[in-house]
Amino acid sequence: MIQLKAIDKYIESRFQRIFILKGIDLTINEGEFITLMGPSGAGKSTLLNILGLLDEDYAGEYFFGEKRIKTMKDKERSNLHKSEFGYIFQAYHLIDELTVYENIETPLLYRNVSSSERKSIIANLLDRFNMVAKKDLFPAQLSGGQQQLVGIARAIAGRPKVLLADEPTGNLHSAQAKEIMEIFQELHTEGTTIIQATHARENADFGTRLINLVDGRIKTDEAITK
Numbered sequence: 087m088i089q090l091k092a093i094d095k096y097i098e099s100r101f102q103r104i105f106i107l108k109g110i111d112l113t114i115n116e117g118e119f120i121t122l123m124g125p126s127g128a129g130k131s132t133l134l135n136i137l138g139l140l141d142e143d144y145a146g147e148y149f150f151g152e153k154r155i156k157t158m159k160d161k162e163r164s165n166l167h168k169s170e171f172g173y174i175f176q177a178y179h180l181i182d183e184l185t186v187y188e189n190i191e192t193p194l195l196y197r198n199v200s201s202s203e204r205k206s207i208i209a210n211l212l213d214r215f216n217m218v219a220k221k222d223l224f225p226a227q228l229s230g231g232q233q234q235l236v237g238i239a240r241a242i243a244g245r246p247k248v249l250l251a252d253e254p255t256g257n258l259h260s261a262q263a264k265e266i267m268e269i270f271q272e273l274h275t276e277g278t279t280i281i282q283a284t285h286a287r288e289n290a291d292f293g294t295r296l297i298n299l300v301d302g303r304i305k306t307d308e309a310i311t312k
């Protein structure tokens with residue numbers, strides 16, 4: 087489904103080239119549930135941004151199915167991003183001017199989901215995340231953990247083929263974190279491809295494959311046995 091070949095990401099400083107990712111070769115099959123781990127600064131978020139088509143400034147090749155990302159037009163790439171990916175950001179990225187309800191609704195608007203269907207999807211998610219009473223509040227009126235839950239609800243509302251998650255449980259209590267991992271597991275069972283970056287080893291046990299990144303390189307890549 088996804089193939090990365092010899093991906094390098096670097097910044098040019100005055101005297102040298104500093105590599106953030108170096109020689110990443112990675113094949114991701116449909117339906118995998120992958121966890122990226124590794125020390126702070128290892129390049130996990132950078133890799134997720136490239137996978138999610140949010141960063142185009144890298145060397146190497148990225149194929150999404152048959153599509154070669156580098157040669158796609160901006161509009162085509164942006165449509166692919168909106169139609170196939172759900173993204174849970176480390177720093178929420180909620181839209182401040184929109185309510186909880188409207189934030190969750192945004193990917194559904196991109197996908198031309200009918201108004202009655204939108205209502206039912208959002209009602210289900212609000213219920214699942216215990217946020218029904220908060221639906222008309224704005225992000226600034228929520229706790230960090232609640233904002234993260236809204237970010238997760240928004241990312242999964244449109245039933246993306248690929249769900250990318252950067253520290254999805256970073257601001258949550260352990261019970262909430264487990265609940266989110268169980269939701270990921272359900273999505274995985276339903277066929278969603280999931281790639282999450284996390285520092286929490288216990289989150290990796292919900293997945294099928296664990297990749298360790300160190301200094302921008304893949305150090306280990308192994309199947310999780312249950």
Ligand SMILES: Nc1ncnc2c1ncn2[C@@H]1O[C@H](COP(=O)(O)OP(=O)(O)OP(=O)(O)O)[C@@H](O)[C@H]1O
Nearest residue numbers: 097106124125126127128129130131132133176283
């Ligand atoms: N635009 C940029 N300019 C300069 N350095 C950058 C840029 N983006 C990322 N970096 C550097 O690249 C390295 C990798 O960052 P990245 O956020 O991908 O790491 P990470 O593994 O996700 O870390 P964390 O676990 O702390 O989130 C860091 O050293 C960071 O400072």
